Amino acid sequence: MEKREMLITPPKGLLELNIRSDMRSKKERRELEWKERKKFQRRLIAAKKKLCEVEQQHVFHGFRYGEKDQRSSLANEIVTVNSKLLRQALENIGIPSTRLDLHQILATVPRSNRLKIEDRSAVPLLLVGSTGSISYCQEFFSDHDYFAFDPQKVWFLEEEKLPLVSSSVAEDGKHKILMKSPWEFLQRPIGSAGVISLLSSQDSLLDELGELGVEYVQVRKINQEHKSDHALAGLVDSCKANVGLQVFKDMASEENLDVMLSMSFLRKLVKQVNKLQFEGVEGCNSYVEKVEKDWVDVAPTAPNSYEFRSSIFWCLDAATKNKICVLYPSDY
Structure with a gap:
């Protein structure tokens, strides 16, 4: 105070903020x-x-x-x-799906593959979501120490999407991609089978899983009603199955999706992405289109477009029935 001086100890690195991190020349x-x-x-x-x-x-x-x-x-x-998936989806328009109804498939699964066992240890987790939700999910997991999962065995992937197309055909007989703006496609997620497509383009991830000794990958819809457990993983392992399904009372949608795939079977599936089956779900969606020199907003009052959806249950067609196991709830 007598010298009228102030001594400041800056935080570590503060004086290095103006130092260029990239030391390469211009x-x-x-x-x-x-x-x-x-x-x-x-x-x-x-x-x-x-x-x-x-x-x-x-x-x-x-x-x-x-x-x-x-x-x-x-x-x-x-x-x-x-573009490969888009071509497949366009070719599937108007073609009835050959995949059996899920309940028909369950009826053919041997009863011996329906036992209920105790939970096993945690398995690696692969999370798929939209761009915004994935970044939030990564931060959320990090803030909560990954909820006891091993961070080295948790992966975050952005969901596979495809553009919506017109349900009516143009003069050239083609279904046209709809534009959200002159510079943006109108797109939607393709559904649970998208994880197979994602993994088909990421061989290094499958190799890394294999090196870690991962034997099974779980695909499930995370929601509030059905908390995660590991009974399905234990069942698939004990039955040496390629596919495991957890059955819920409401199987009409994929909101309660819970599927376990063996790594060997998963490697087989990613090589068969060209066999994915798409359903064109008709809906009513606004879009823009170029009319002469102007961009015009189109607000239809009736269904005008197809949204392409593909289910993970497609994988059941590629599996032999004695390699599928099913976990039922106790009151099913």
């Missing part, structure tokens, strides 16, 4: 950025070609309108759309 950074842009352009050209093959050139109109960031958004939409 020239090197520009060269890397140029290479990344060229790589993206090649991906964009390939993706546009695939969309042209299924007569969806109208989605390119947005490149002639809007700001640079909006045109970049459209380019990202085009690059990230799964």
Whole structure:
């Protein structure tokens, strides 16, 4: 106080904030950025070609309108759309599904594969959700020490989506992708079978699971009514099954979905993604379309579009019945 001086001890790292973390020269950074842009352009050209093959050139109109960031958004939409699944889904429109009803399948499963056992130790967890929910879920798990799960055995993946298409055909006889805006597709998740498609493009994840000794992967809908337990994992392991199903009283929707797949069977499924079956669910959805030189908002009053859905129960078609086990509730 007598010297009229103030001594400050700054937090560690405060004085290093202005130090550039990337120590490469400006020239090197520009060269890397140029290479990344060229790589993206090649991906964009390939993706546009695939969309042209299924007569969806109208989605390119947005490149002639809007700001640079909006045109970049459209380019990202085009690059990230799964054109292979889109082609399959378009081919499935109007084709009746050949998959048996779930209750018909359960009737063929041997009674010996329906025992109920005690819970086993926790199994690795693979969580799939929308972009926003996944980031929230990662933070939520981190804040709660992963709820006793091993963080090295928990994975977060963004759900597989496909664009909605018109239910009526255009002049060229094709169902057209609907646009949410000139630079954004109108998209919806494809359903529980999307996890198979996701894993088919991530061989390294399956290899990592194998290296960790993972033998089974659980696919379930997380909700408030049915708390997670490990009885199904124990049942599948004791029966040496490829597929395990937990049955709930309400099986009309996938809200109560709980399926366990063996790793060996899962590896087989990811090689058969081209056999996924899609159902075109008709609905009423607003969209925009280009009419001459203007973009027009369309607000239909009747069903006008197809949303593509595919169920994880598709995997039952690829499994032999004596390799399927079912866990029933005690009051079923």
